Amino acid sequence: MKIPPRIFTLLFVLLIVTVTTYNVIHRQGRIPEVGYSAFLTRLENNEITEVHLRGGRLTATDRLDNKFTSFAPDVGDLLPRLEEKKVIISASPDRAGAVYSIWAIAFALLIFMLFALLFFFRRSGGSSSSFFTRRTIVPFQSRQRVSFTDVAGVPEAKEELVEIVEILKNPGNYSRLGGRTPKGVLLQGPPGTGKTLLAKAIAGEAQVPFYQINGSDFVEMFVGVGASRVRDLFTQAKKNAPCIVFIDEIDAVGKSRGVGGGDEGHSEYDQTLNALLVAMDGFESGDTVIIVGATNRPDILDPALLRPGRFDRQITLLPPDVVGREKILQIYTAHVVLSPAVNLKQVARSTPGFTGAELANLINEAALTAARKGKDQIETADIDEAKDKILMGAERKGMVISIKEKKTTAYHEAGHAIMALLLPGADPLYKITIIPRGRAMGVTQQVPLDDRHAYSKEYLENRIKILLGGRTSEEIIFNKFSTGASNDLQAATEIATKMVCEWGMSEQLGPRAYTRPSEGFLGGEGQRRLYSEKTAAAIDMEINAIIENCYQEAMIILEGKIDLLHRLAGTLLDKETLGPEEIREIVNAGLNTGPRTGWEKRVEEIA
Numbered sequence: 001m002k003i004p005p006r007i008f009t010l011l012f013v014l015l016i017v018t019v020t021t022y023n024v025i026h027r028q029g030r031i032p033e034v035g036y037s038a039f040l041t042r043l044e045n046n047e048i049t050e051v052h053l054r055g056g057r058l059t060a061t062d063r064l065d066n067k068f069t070s071f072a073p074d075v076g077d078l079l080p081r082l083e084e085k086k087v088i089i090s091a092s093p094d095r096a097g098a099v100y101s102i103w104a105i106a107f108a109l110l111i112f113m114l115f116a117l118l119f120f121f122r123r124s125g126g127s128s129s130s131f132f133t134r135r136t137i138v139p140f141q142s143r144q145r146v147s148f149t150d151v152a153g154v155p156e157a158k159e160e161l162v163e164i165v166e167i168l169k170n171p172g173n174y175s176r177l178g179g180r181t182p183k184g185v186l187l188q189g190p191p192g193t194g195k196t197l198l199a200k201a202i203a204g205e206a207q208v209p210f211y212q213i214n215g216s217d218f219v220e221m222f223v224g225v226g227a228s229r230v231r232d233l234f235t236q237a238k239k240n241a242p243c244i245v246f247i248d249e250i251d252a253v254g255k256s257r258g259v260g261g262g263d264e265g266h267s268e269y270d271q272t273l274n275a276l277l278v279a280m281d282g283f284e285s286g287d288t289v290i291i292v293g294a295t296n297r298p299d300i301l302d303p304a305l306l307r308p309g310r311f312d313r314q315i316t317l318l319p320p321d322v323v324g325r326e327k328i329l330q331i332y333t334a335h336v337v338l339s340p341a342v343n344l345k346q347v348a349r350s351t352p353g354f355t356g357a358e359l360a361n362l363i364n365e366a367a368l369t370a371a372r373k374g375k376d377q378i379e380t381a382d383i384d385e386a387k388d389k390i391l392m393g394a395e396r397k398g399m400v401i402s403i404k405e406k407k408t409t410a411y412h413e414a415g416h417a418i419m420a421l422l423l424p425g426a427d428p429l430y431k432i433t434i435i436p437r438g439r440a441m442g443v444t445q446q447v448p449l450d451d452r453h454a455y456s457k458e459y460l461e462n463r464i465k466i467l468l469g470g471r472t473s474e475e476i477i478f479n480k481f482s483t484g485a486s487n488d489l490q491a492a493t494e495i496a497t498k499m500v501c502e503w504g505m506s507e508q509l510g511p512r513a514y515t516r517p518s519e520g521f522l523g524g525e526g527q528r529r530l531y532s533e534k535t536a537a538a539i540d541m542e543i544n545a546i547i548e549n550c551y552q553e554a555m556i557i558l559e560g561k562i563d564l565l566h567r568l569a570g571t572l573l574d575k576e577t578l579g580p581e582e583i584r585e586i587v588n589a590g591l592n593t594g595p596r597t598g599w600e601k602r603v604e605e606i607a
Contacts, residue, residue, distance in 0.1 A: 031059065032068045039070040043085055051082055053091040146200040152327035153320030153356055154194055160315055161185070161202055164290060168206045168242050171288050182312040183280055184291040186250075188298040189317030192357030195294035198317075199246045202292065209243035211236070215252030218272050226253065226272030234279040234289075242288035250293035256302040273302060280310045319355045321451045322348050328356050332363045337377045347383055350430060350447045362386055384431075393438025401436070407573065408474060409434045409442045412484055414568040415473025416444035416466055418561055419554060421587055423462040432568075433577040441484055444470075457505045460495055464550040465557075467492040472554040473565060496546040506542045514539060 039060060042048055050061040058078075059069050072078045082089055148158055167174050167181055175181070187195040203210035213233065218226040230253075237245050247253070257270045280291060293311065295301065305311060320328060325348035333344065351359065363378075365386035370378045389395075401409075413432050420426045427446035434442040446466075452459075471485035504511035514531045531539070558565060564587065571586055572578060578586070 034068050034070050036070050036072060039068075039072075040081075043081060043087070046085060048082075048085065048087050050088040050090070053089070054093070145204040146197065147204045148201050150331060151194060151197055151201050152331055153324030154198070154317050155324075157187070157198060157315045157317055160313060161198060162205075165202060165205045168208050168244070168288060168290065171242065181288055182290065183309065184293065184311035184313070186298070186306070186311040186314045187292065187294045187317060188314060189296060190319065190355065191296050192355035193317040193319060194356045195296075195317060196248060197356070199244075199248070199292050199294060202244055203246075206244060209237075209240045210246065211243065212246045212248070215247055215249045215254070218253045218276075226269075227275035230272060230275040230279055237289045242290075244290050244292055246292045246294070248294050251295040251297040251300055254293070254295075254301045254305045256300055273305070277302075277304055277310065319353055322352075325351055325354060325359060328359050329363070332360050333378075336363060336367050339377045339379045342378065342380050342383065347380075349449070351387065352448055352451055358390070362390060365389060388437060388443075392440055392443055396436040396438075399436050401441075405441070406434065407569075408478065408482055409484065410569040410572040411473045411477050411565065412470035412482075413442040413444050414565050414572060415469035415471075415554075415558055417469075417568060417583065418473075418558060418565060419466045419469035420444065420446055421583075422557060422561070423465060425456075425459055426462050426466060428580070429583050430580055431577065432572060432583060434572050435576050440487075457499070460499055460505070461546070461550055464492045464495055464547065465554045467495075468547075468551050468554045469558065472551065472558055476555070476558055476562070477565070492547060492550070493543070496543045499546060500539055500542045506546075508542055509535075509538060 039048075039058075042060075042062065047062045048060050049063055052059045053072075053075060056071050056073070056075060057069065058072055059067060061067050079089070148162065151158060164182065164185060171181060187198060189195060199212070203212075211233065218229050233245065237243055253269070253272050253276060255269060255273070257273060291311070298306075298314075306314065322345075326345055329344045329348055333342075351362065354362070362383065363386075366378050366382040369385050369389075370382040373382075375382070413434055417429055417432050420429050427448040429444070430447040431443070431445040437443065467488040468485075470488055471481060474481055474485070499505040500509065501514040504513060506512075514535065567589070568583075568586055571582070575582070
C-alpha cells in the first residue's frame, strides 16, 4: 500500500514538535559540564559563589557569573566544604523520573496518532484524496415520492423537464437522428419558486439514481478538497448512468473566477470550479448523466459554466400568475381540512407576487390559526388573518394607542381608501383596518383583478395619488402631518423616479433611460448612473413635478369629498376593520346623501 505524501507531511510535523519539546525540557544541557576534581579546585580557590543541588547533579556559578555543571559522588561530604567557603547553597528534588514519565507519555501519544492516521487512511480506501475529502454520496431517496402532479404554476419548466425524463428513460429514441443528450439544466429564479421541488419531481418521474448535493459541500478550507469531491461525485455518477446529479445552490461552487480579489486561479473556489468544468466536459455521448443545477443568483455564475455543452438549457422560474397560484393552492389545500365556502380563486387574486413556498406557508399559517381558535375546518377568515400576518406582522393587541393617534390613523387610511375608490383604473379595495400590525398603524389593502405585467402612465400616477391620499387627508383635517406617511412617501418617490429614469414617462426629458440595472438577479435593484450633473438636476425637477401634481390632485379630490372622508373615518373608529361590502355601503350612502350630513360631529362623538 502506497502511503500518500500528506501522511509523511503530518509525521514530519509531529517530529518537529517532538524535537522542539526535547530542546525545551533539556535546555539546561547547553550549560558546560566540568569534572568533579576541577570543581573542587575552583572551590578551594574561592572562585565559586553559588551552588544549586538537584540530587547528585550540581550547577555552580563563579565570581564572573559563569555557570557550569558537575556531578558530586558524595553530597554529604561536599556540603561542609561549601559552608566553609561561604557558598550560597540551594537545592531542589531530583525530577529525572518525572522527565522520563513525560517522555513516555509523549512517545505514547505519538504512537497513538500514527496508528489513528493509518486507521483512517485504511478506512478511506487507501486514496490520499479520499482520506481528506471523500464523503459518502448516495442516491437521494424520499419516503414520499414527488411527481410532476405535485408541481404547479410553472407549466413551461415542467414541459422541458418532462422531456429530460423521457430522454433518461428512452435515450435511444432521441439519439437516433444524431442528437445528443443535454448535459445540464440550470433552474434559476427567486427563492421559493420551486427549483428544488422540480428537481425532486424529476427523481420521482425518471426512476433513475438521483444524486443530491449542495454546492457548499464542495467548498472546504483546504485547497484541492472541493476539486477531489467533484471528481468523486462524477465518478460515481458515470458508474450508475443513466442518472441525475442535482447540485442545489450551485452558485456556491460556480461563482465567477477571480471575483473578490486574491490569488486568482489558486483559491479553493477556482480549483473546485475548474474541476466541475472539466468533469462536465468529460462525459461521453453514451453517458446519460444529466446535471441539474439550481440557483437564485445566475448573475454571479462563471460564463464558462453557462455555455452550451455544459448547461445546455437554462430555465427561469418566476412567481406564478393568478392561474398558477390557484393550482398551487389546490395542491396544498388537498392535505388540509378546508371549508367548502373558501374561494381559492379569490385567495389567488389576493396574493399577487406570492411564490409557491409563500402560498404553502399561507395555508399552513391558516391551518394553525384555525386550530388555535378550536375550529374544525379552515375558513376564509383564517386565510385572511394568516395573509395579514405574513404581509404585515401579527396584531399588536397589547399596544396602547391614544385617541388622538387612533383618530389620525383613521383619517389617514380613509384618505387612501377614497382615492382608491374614486380614481379610474385603480385596483379594487379589499380591506381597511386601523389595528396596528408590525410597524404599520393601519393598512388599506387593494386586490388587483388580474396580474399586471405592464403599467400605463395613468395607472402609475393614480398609484402615487393613492399613496399620497393619507398624508393629504391629515393635512386637510388636522392642518399638520405625522410620521405615518413615511412608507407612502418612499413608495411614491420610487415610482416617480422609475417613471422618469427607467420608463421614459417624462414629457420634458422624453423617452430616455437614465439608469441601467446593475449586475443583480434578473434586473436587480442596484442602479448605475448614466447621466451628467445637468441632467441630474432636470431629473430631480421632473420627479418633484410628478409628485407635486399628484399631491395637488389628491388635495382637490379629498376636499370635494370631505363628508365621505368623515363618514369613512368615523366608521373605522367604531369598527376598526372594514371589509369590501361594508366599504361599498358606506361609499354609496355618502355619495347619495350629499355633503354636510353631520358625520364630522359623529366622528368627535366616537373618538
